[in-house]
Amino acid sequence: MISDLSIKKENMGAVNFLLHSGKKGLIGLNEIILTLFNGISLGSILLLIALGLAITFGLMNVINMAHGELIMAGAYITYVIQHIFMDYVPPTQYYDLYFIVSIPVALVVAAGIGVLLEITLIRHLYKRPLDSLLATWGGVGLILQQTARSIFGAPNVGVISPSFLSGGLEVGSLIFPYSRLFILGLAIVCLISIYYYFYRTASGRRVRAVMQNRQMAECLGVSTRKVDMMTFAIGSGFTGVAGCALTLLGAIGPTIGTSYIIDAFMVVVVGGVGALFGAVAGAFGIGIFNTIFEYVTDATIGKVLIFLLIIAFLQWRPSGLVMFRSRSLD
Amino acid sequence: MQNTIYQKLLSNKVIFSLIFLILLVAPMLLSDFRLNLLGKFLAFAILAIGLDLLWGGYTGGVLSLGHGIYFGLGAYCMAMYLKLEATGGAIPDFMAWSGMSELPLIWIPFQYPILAILLGVIIPAVVAFFLGYLTFRNRISGVYFTILSQALVIVVVTLFIGSQNLTGGTSGLTNFETLFGFHINASSTQTAFYWITVFILGAVFFFSRMLVKGRFGKVLIGIRDGENRMRFLGYNPSAYKTFIYTLSAAIAGLAGMLFVLQVGIISPTMIGIIPSIEMVLWVALGGGRGTLIGPIIGAVFVNTAKTGFSESYPEYWTYFLGILFVLVVVFLPNGLTGLFEKWNERRKNKNVSNSIRVEKSVS
Numbered sequence: 306m307i308s309d310l311s312i313k314k315e316n317m318g319a320v321n322f323l324l325h326s327g328k329k330g331l332i333g334l335n336e337i338i339l340t341l342f343n344g345i346s347l348g349s350i351l352l353l354i355a356l357g358l359a360i361t362f363g364l365m366n367v368i369n370m371a372h373g374e375l376i377m378a379g380a381y382i383t384y385v386i387q388h389i390f391m392d393y394v395p396p397t398q399y400y401d402l403y404f405i406v407s408i409p410v411a412l413v414v415a416a417g418i419g420v421l422l423e424i425t426l427i428r429h430l431y432k433r434p435l436d437s438l439l440a441t442w443g444g445v446g447l448i449l450q451q452t453a454r455s456i457f458g459a460p461n462v463g464v465i466s467p468s469f470l471s472g473g474l475e476v477g478s479l480i481f482p483y484s485r486l487f488i489l490g491l492a493i494v495c496l497i498s499i500y501y502y503f504y505r506t507a508s509g510r511r512v513r514a515v516m517q518n519r520q521m522a523e524c525l526g527v528s529t530r531k532v533d534m535m536t537f538a539i540g541s542g543f544t545g546v547a548g549c550a551l552t553l554l555g556a557i558g559p560t561i562g563t564s565y566i567i568d569a570f571m572v573v574v575v576g577g578v579g580a581l582f583g584a585v586a587g588a589f590g591i592g593i594f595n596t597i598f599e600y601v602t603d604a605t606i607g608k609v610l611i612f613l614l615i616i617a618f619l620q621w622r623p624s625g626l627v628m629f630r631s632r633s634l635d
Numbered sequence: 636m637q638n639t640i641y642q643k644l645l646s647n648k649v650i651f652s653l654i655f656l657i658l659l660v661a662p663m664l665l666s667d668f669r670l671n672l673l674g675k676f677l678a679f680a681i682l683a684i685g686l687d688l689l690w691g692g693y694t695g696g697v698l699s700l701g702h703g704i705y706f707g708l709g710a711y712c713m714a715m716y717l718k719l720e721a722t723g724g725a726i727p728d729f730m731a732w733s734g735m736s737e738l739p740l741i742w743i744p745f746q747y748p749i750l751a752i753l754l755g756v757i758i759p760a761v762v763a764f765f766l767g768y769l770t771f772r773n774r775i776s777g778v779y780f781t782i783l784s785q786a787l788v789i790v791v792v793t794l795f796i797g798s799q800n801l802t803g804g805t806s807g808l809t810n811f812e813t814l815f816g817f818h819i820n821a822s823s824t825q826t827a828f829y830w831i832t833v834f835i836l837g838a839v840f841f842f843s844r845m846l847v848k849g850r851f852g853k854v855l856i857g858i859r860d861g862e863n864r865m866r867f868l869g870y871n872p873s874a875y876k877t878f879i880y881t882l883s884a885a886i887a888g889l890a891g892m893l894f895v896l897q898v899g900i901i902s903p904t905m906i907g908i909i910p911s912i913e914m915v916l917w918v919a920l921g922g923g924r925g926t927l928i929g930p931i932i933g934a935v936f937v938n939t940a941k942t943g944f945s946e947s948y949p950e951y952w953t954y955f956l957g958i959l960f961v962l963v964v965v966f967l968p969n970g971l972t973g974l975f976e977k978w979n980e981r982r983k984n985k986n987v988s989n990s991i992r993v994e995k996s997v998s
Contacts, residue, residue: 368778426961426965429965430964430965433968434777434778435698435777435778435781436964436965436968438698438778438781439698439912439915439916439919439960439964440960440961440964440965442700442912443912443913443915443916443956443957443960444957444958444959444960444961444964445957445961446957447909447912447953447954447956447957447960448953448954448957448958448961450953451950451953451954451957454953455950563908567782567785567786567789570782570785570786571782571786574779574782574783603797604793604797605793605794605796605797605798606794606797608789608790608793608794609790609793609794612786612787612790615783615786616766616769616770616783619769619770619773619775620769620772620773623773623774623775
């Protein structure tokens with residue numbers, strides 16, 4: 306069995322490479338800014354991954370543990386498209402476009418996989434969340450991982466970042482890598498478009514109606530079946546985009562999803578179910594605290610501390626940061 | 636007449652006796668290698684009983700994807716003792732490599748066998764108690780609890796890999812020699828381990844059965860079917876859940892210790908995410924989820940299949956595991972025992988309808 310965590314460590318290593326290049330002990334303004342930037346950067350990665358989950362898990366309350374494998378799909382799509390460009394596009398200025406092309410492709414393909422999954426499996430398990438968790442995690446997740454392993458091989462593969470994202474923005478003595486800024490920007494764009502869709506379009510309004518009161522929405526002529534499928538497709542699609550972005554951070558492998566899925570769920574659990582704002586707060590909260598803990602101690606102890614912090618946080622807010630008060634008992 | 640014989644044959648008591656008989660004669664029929672495998676599967680079966688207590692018909696809804704960790708904590712406790720006995724009290728080689736000269740504080744209690752065995756049950760129980768208390772107290776349950784239990788796996792495995800100088804890192808602990816002076820690889824010792832495992836399996840099984848057949852089990856079923864109702868009746872579901880979770884972790888620790896004795900190695904990949912999921916599959920497949928006998932069958936069946944696959948087609952095991960998972964969850968929510976019960980029921984109904992028909996024709 307391939308160690309699930311070695312990849313994680315690599316990715317996390319990429320996340321924190323800036324951090325450890327800094328000198329310890331001497332805490333100046335620069336260090337604080339850098340740590341904060343790293344925290345925000347990690348937060349934006351978590352947000353990007355958790356956005357899809359905030360929709361399927363947060364809004365629909367459907368557990369899809371194969372979410373991590375959609376990240377993987379997005380990452381491998383970027384890899385494949387890069388190779389197509391390598392073979393068919395001469396190394397001109399257009400070559401770098403592969404990355405721009407792969408984002409919408411990842412969105413569409415991941416959404417397609419999501420819909421397929423919803424129709425064949427998850428739809429039948431809406432009322433059985435734990436079973437849905439098992440079927441998607443132990444079943445679909447493992448199958449997709451093994452499929453990736455058969456196609457691309459077990460070792461990690463690298464995607465060469467496009468040249469316009471190499472280097473960084475220099476501010477004084479600080480360097481902010483373009484790839485990190487790009488991910489931050491991508492997360493913000495995704496967030497805004499999701500917000501726009503849910504709160505400013507007729508279709509998004511229908512989705513919210515179904516989430517809030519399924520029977521009533523159905524009575525008013527909303528096709529809940531269609532809405533479920535569409536919401537699932539959107540959630541899955543954005544997850545594919547997240548996978549695409551992860552290729553900027555390091556090598557990708559069949560278990561890349563496994564290493565991120567729990568973090569993503571943590572974001573949603575901490576943020577509170579059913580609100581996008583919760584996911585944003587959860588992502589940046591976990592990102593910043595994680596970076597600070599890892600700065601003060603090391604990567605291993607930092608992980609333990611963040612877990613303890615989450616448990617402690619849930620003592621204070623058992624249903625997450627943003628919660629809807631209701632007097633109903635289940 | 637024939638039917639009643641059938642029913643008697645298929646009743647639980649007969650199944651128990653049958654399984655017991657098979658386990659009894661197994662050492663005579665199987666080679667040392669196979670017997671060792673069976674012993675390993677039975678250690679898994681012990682864990683599966685614990686998991687079934689938690690997730691099964693009792694307190695249904697508490698699904699732990701973190702039992703690999705409790706299993707692992709037990710296993711590491713035993714392994715640390717075995718390692719120290721193998722080195723004769725000197726510090727293990729991997730510690731020397733990372734430049735340590737004295738036995739670290741955490742390892743000191745594990746010089747003493749009895750203490751090590753006790754800690755192998757106590758440590759998992761304590762960890763489970765804290766996680767269980769802090770989550771059930773806030774009525775965090777269902778999927779949320781499952782995800783937290785999974786996060787625990789990641790945290791502990793990262794910790795074990797990260798603290799190379801204390802745990803041996805990714806390669807884990809191995810190269811054991813003796814236990815109480817007996818060579819652990821000798822076939823007579825391994826046979827003894829097999830008997831110990833069978834005995835503990837029986838003990839755990841009957842203890843759990845006693846627990847759930849009594850009043851305690853009834854409360855657990857009440858909590859499963861209507862947690863709030865039980866709360867209004869004056870029971871404290873959180874306490875019950877915490878207790879059963881702690882108990883199940885202790886059982887997992889016990890299983891882990893038996894595992895190490897028979898397999899001779901423990902490493903983080905054996906206790907991580909994938910093994911933790913597999914454990915749930917044993918219970919789901921053997922099923923009945925709450926029959927307590929189902930998980931034993933499930934654990935042995937899945938692991939036999941796994942060994943069979945790994946011997947001939949290792950690369951297809953994951954596919955098989957995945958497909959099995961989906962099929963069991965979607966089509967066999969009550970596992971093999973459920974299927975069996977359904978079949979039994981149908982036959983019984985058929986008899987009833989037959990007798991009704993007979994009565995009608997007579998009148």
